[in-house]
Structures are given as C-alpha cells and as structure tokens.
Amino acid sequence: MAPSVADLKETTVPAPADLKAKPQGLAYPFYYPYYDHNEKFPPTELFEHSDPGAQADPAKPNLLNANVTTRNISPYLGTEISGVQISSLSKEGLNELALFAAERKVLLFRDQDFKDIGPERQIEIARHFGPIQRHPTSGNVQNFPEFHVVYRDPEHDILRRPNRTSGVQWHSDISYEKQPPSTTFFFILDQPSVGGDTLFLSQVEAYNRLSPEFRKRLEGLRAVHSAVEQAEFSRQRGGVVRREPVETEHPLVRRHPLTGERALYVNSGFTRRIVGYNKEESDNLLNFLFDHQAKGADFHIRANYHPGTVVVWDNRVTAHSATVDFDNTFRRHAVRLTPQAEVPIPA
DSSP states (O other), rough: OOOOHHHHHHOOOOOOOOSSSSTOSSOOEEEEEBBOOOOOOOOOOOOOOOGGGGGGOOOOOTTOOOTTTESSSSSSOOEESSSGGGGGGHHHHHHHHHHHEEEEEEEEEEEEGGOOOHHHHHHHHHHTSSSSSOOEEEEEETEEEEEEEEEETTTTTSSOOOTSSSSOOBOOOTTSSSSOOOOOEEEEOOOOSOOEEEEEEEEHHHHHSSSSHHHHHHHOOOOEEEEEEEEEEEHTTTTTOOSOOOOEESSSSETTTTTTTEEEETTTTTTEEEEEOOOOOOOOOOHHHHHHHOOOGGEEEEEOOOOOEEEEETSEEEEEEOOOSOOTTEHHHHHHOOOOOOOOOEH
16 A cells, blocks of 8 residues: 555655665655665566557647646747646556657646655556666665655765766666666655756757768667666765666667657767777767757756656657756755666667
C-alpha cells in the first residue's frame, strides 16, 4: 500500500553512509537520498519496446481538453500546461502525453499533486512509458530504486566543483544505456525561491541548423557513450557503484519513432569518441557539435519550477543542464523517474 502524504513527510530513513545525518526541515524526508553499498544491480538486458505515443489520438482529447491552457515557451521546444493533473490521466491520456512530449520536447505541468500521490503510484505512471532505469550511482529511495534523487544543500554540494568556472553540463540522461530513456518525469520537493532552473535544448533544431553538406558527413557515424567516468567519480568520493559501467555505441543522428524527426544524439556528459575516427578527428568533430549545442541560445529554453511543477521531457530529442546559480545555503530537492525506450534508430 502506498504511504499517505503524512507518511511521505514524516517517515525517517537511515542516512546513507556518505552523507551526514538527515538534516532537519526536509519537506519530504521520505525521498532523502539513500545509498547502500551492498545494493547491486545485474547488467541490463534488451527488451521489446512499443512507444505508447503510437497509440495516441493526435487531437489529444484526454490530455488537452477544454479546461486545459497551454503556452509555448519557444517555437522549437517547451510548453507550459495548466488545468490537468497527470495523476488523473487515463491510459489514453498518458499515451497522448507521450506524443505531446515527443512533439514539444519539454512539457511543464503546473500545480500538480504528483509529489503527494505516493511512490507506488508515481512509479506506476512512469512505467507506462517503459521500464524505469535504476541508476547505478545516484541517491535513490530506500526500497524504491526506481527513483533518481537530486539533492543539494550546504553539506551535499557535488554540483559546484572548484576546478570549473561554470556548473553547466549539457547531457541527455544515461545515454550510455543500450536503450536510453524517452518520456522522463522530474518533480520538485523543495527549492530556493530564485534559481535552480533547468536549461533544455532541442537536438532536432540543433541538427536542422547544420548545413545539408555537413549533415551528409554525419550520416552513418556512430559514437561511444560511456558510464565509466560517472562510476569512477562515485568511487572516488566513496559513493556506490551498483552496476559496473557500460559503454555503448549509438548513431550520431537518430530518428524519433513517433515524429520521424532527425536529432543529434551526442552530449558532452557521456559521448566520448566517434567510432572509426582517430582521436584528433573525433575530438575535433565532437567539440564542434558540443559547442554548437551550447551556443544555440535560440533553440534553448530555461525551465523554472513553481511549487507543484512536474517537468516531462523526451530524452531522445533534448539535452539539458542544471543551473547552479543559487547560494548553497538553500536546499534543492527533486526526484526523477526515467523510463527506458527503444534502441536508438539511425536517421
């Protein structure tokens, strides 16, 4: 049985070994990051995936009814949605959500009750879109490894690194998996009054901005996405590695199974080298693409978080970055559910 709202706000969980005792004043201590060095996951196995958006009514009557208001943030990505609860959507409504996320890339649902419906219901909704990835190194929730907990306070501040001038790190979540994620859920539990937004970019528009001749150059190329550095970073700080890191080849340009759109599929967080290229050649091309993504402010948006916001995005056609722009005396606490999808389809 799912815990009640009172349980979520008051249940205590043993503090993880590499964090200090659970701080006072947590709005949702149930979701405090949990680390168990004895928790181990087997290697992931390939599975058949059918995108639920393929079953959606293109008119989206269950998601975008007459009571719903929407506002596009950018022509290329990002739509704010008010007047509908994700927790109340039928199967048909969730199918339409998958299609809308594919079309608009990033959806910001306002005034949601999602954080209060309990972990089992949250997981049930996210699982509609695919098996949920269990992260090998991040904090999760005790007995609920499906949750990826994003937590920062004065005692837990790994995002602010002293050897970097900026905290921006563009990435597509866990792109090293054989079957990376699609429709992804992220909800805020506690936040500073200003700052802590998330930057998103459209990998579709990043691809479209390239010249036709340059796009031809990318056809057929594959790149290695690696979890090795992520695992090593966790080990070096005494953290967990629940599954040995993998390296996987993916096409540099992938095609979305619902929209047919072509999108770049590289990111500076996990993409390491182009298959068959010498190191200098690979570095030169990848660095150009990373720079192109990072400088494309006209195909970026900045997603902000009001209380009750749930952001849903399609990891196949976006990249994103945290913004570490708030003083570390403030707490930022959020949770991600990351359903996995198909093996990337070459464009």
